[in-house]
Amino acid sequence: MFLSYLACEVEGQNNSFYLEVFSVTIHCIERKRDSAI
Structure with a gap:
């Protein structure tokens, strides 16, 4: 879902x-995952 959102957001950008952004x-995401553990 994140990747699809990013692809939409940056479409047409360099x-x-x-x-x-990626x-x-x-x-x-890594920080959220680490804090969730």
């Missing part, structure tokens, strides 16, 4: 912007 999102 790759560097996509990669930046890495930030992954970082947030």
